[in-house]
Amino acid sequence: MPAPGIAGTVSALFHLPFFMSQPATAITPRRDEDFPEWYQQVVRAADLAENSDVRGCMVIKPWGYGIWENMQRVLDGMFKATGHRNAYFPMFIPLSYLAKEAEHVEGFAKECAVVTHHRLEADGQGGLRPAPSAELTEPLVVRPTSETIIGATYAKWVQSYRDLPILINQWANVVRWEMRPRVFLRTAEFLWQEGHTAHETEQEAREETLQMLRVYETFAREYLAIPVYVGEKSEGERFPGAVQTLCIEAMVQDRKAIQAGTSHFLGQNFAKASGIEFVSRTNTREFAWTTSWGVSTRLIGTLIMAHGDDDGIQLPPRIAPAQVVILPVTPKPETRDAVLKAVEQLAAALRAQTFGGEPVRVEIDRRDIGGGTKNWEWIKKGVPLRVEIGPRDLEKGSVAVSRRDRGVKEKEFLTTDAFVSGVSGMLESIQAGLLARATALRDAHTVVLNTREEFYRFFTPSNPDRPEIHGGFALAHWNGSREVEEQVKADLKVTIRCIPMEDSPEPGRCIFTGDPSPRRVIFAKSY
C-alpha cells in the first residue's frame, strides 16, 4: 500500500488544529489496524449497503446498486457479444430436482431455505402461522443455484443436435443459508448472473467454459482494475457436480485470495440427472454437455478490498456510478445563480465527452450542506474526480479538480476547457493507476516456495493472538492429493486457490511429500 501523497498530507495537517480533533483518515480503524472492521466501516461510510433486519440479508443502497448496475451492463454486453441471451427461471425448485445429482445435493443441502406452505392463518394470539391445511405436497427449495431446474427445462427443449447449443444467461437472486454472513462477501441472499449452456460435444462445452472464464478475466482487469490468476480448482474446491471448475482468483489488500468468478464444465453429469438427451448427427441418443458460470455481488466486496484506502472506497472509473461529481461552491447568495448555471454548462460539456466509449457520467451535488462535509462524502464514496466551481472560478474560467487517487486536499486548478478536454485522459490515468497498484501489490506478495518449512513460516503470523497482515500467494509443488490439501487447510487455513493454466508448467516435487508434481499451484488464505 503506497503512502498517501506527501503534498496532501502536509496540506491536511496544516488545516487541522494542534490536537487533531478529527481523525487523520476518514475510516477508522485503518486497514493495517483491523482489516475486517475497516471493510465494514467502508461499506457504511461509502453508503453502499447495510445489514437488514433479516439476518444475513443486506439492503443494497443506491450507490452500491449503481456499481452493480454497471457491472451488469458491461457483463451483459460481453455475454451478448459471445452469443448468449437472457432468460429467467423460477426461484423455487422442487425438492426432488435438487436430489437428482448426488454431489450437488451433498454440496448444497446444508444451506437451503425450504418453502413448505402456501398460506398463513391467524394463530389465535394476534400473530400468523403457516396454515397446516396449506402444506405443499412437495416442498420447494429457494434456489441456491439453478442447474437442476434449468436442466429439467433444457431436457424439454432439446430433441435433436439441431437444438444445440443452448446459450442462456439469467440475472437473479439466489439464497444460501450461510452461518456467518458478511456484507457483499457472504450473504444469505445475493445477486448474480448464472450462465447455463448445453452443447453437442465435449470439446464445444469445454471451449465455452474457457471462453467465459476469459470474459471474466477481461472484465476484472479492464473494468474493475483487478488482476486475476486464472486456473482450475482442485477436487476439494470444485463446484458440487462439476467435472472441472475454472476460476479467477484475485488478491486483496490483506493478501488473502478471493474467488471472483467461476466457470464450470459439468460434463454430462447434469444432463444425465435431468435427462438432456438428443439425437445426434449419426442418429444415436446422446447426453448433452453442459456448462455453468457466474459472478455475483461479491465482486463489489472484492472491489472494496482491492482498491479501498483509509479514506473509503476508490472506484475504478469504468465501473463508478458517477465518474465526476461537481461541487458548486456558493458562499454568497448573490453569486449562487451564476455558479449553478456554470455548473450546468460544465456538466453538459463533460457529458459530451466520452470515456471508454460511453458518455462521461457526471453528478451534481447541489445539497445545501457544508462544503467540507460534502467533499468528504464523495471521497468516502470513491468517486474518481471531484470538481469545485465557485464565484472566483467563474471570473477566471477555471475549475478546481481533485483526484481520488491523490491526496485529499490536493487540488489542481485548470481552465474549464482544459479540464473538459482532458477529463477522459484523467479517468484513464486513474483507471490505469488502480490496476498498476493492485498488480504491484499482488506481485509483491506472490512468492515461489520450495520447502514445507518456508511454506509454514510464510503463512504463520508473528502474533497469533492478533494476526498482522501476512502471507500472500504461494506458488508451490503439490502431489495432487486431497489429504495434503486438507492437512494444510487444517494447520494453516490455507487452501489451493487454483492450479494455474500455463503454457509450459515447470515440473518438480511436492514440498509436503516429495512426490512428483507436474506444476506449481497457488496456495493462499481466502475469503
Place this chain on the structure above:
RNA sequence: CGGGCUGUGGCUCAGCUUGGUAGAGCGCUUCGUUCGGGACGAAGAGGCCGCGGGUUCGAAUCCCGCCAGCCCGACCA
C-alpha cells in the same frame, strides 16, 4: 450445532455490584456566527431501558423463563 458475550433515544455506549420511575457523545430540527469548507454557539425533538413473569411500597438495576443479536469454532460464491 458447541463455547463466550450483549440487549438502554437513529448510531456508539454509560448507569445495574450498593433498587427510588433515565444520561453522554455523535446524528437530527430551528436560530445565530462562520464558511473555497468535514467549523462554532444556543435552543429543541426523540426512550413503556429486548419480551414475559416474580420479589418489593417502589425494578433499567435483584430472581426465573423466553426471544434476539454479536464474537470464536465446523460449512461456504
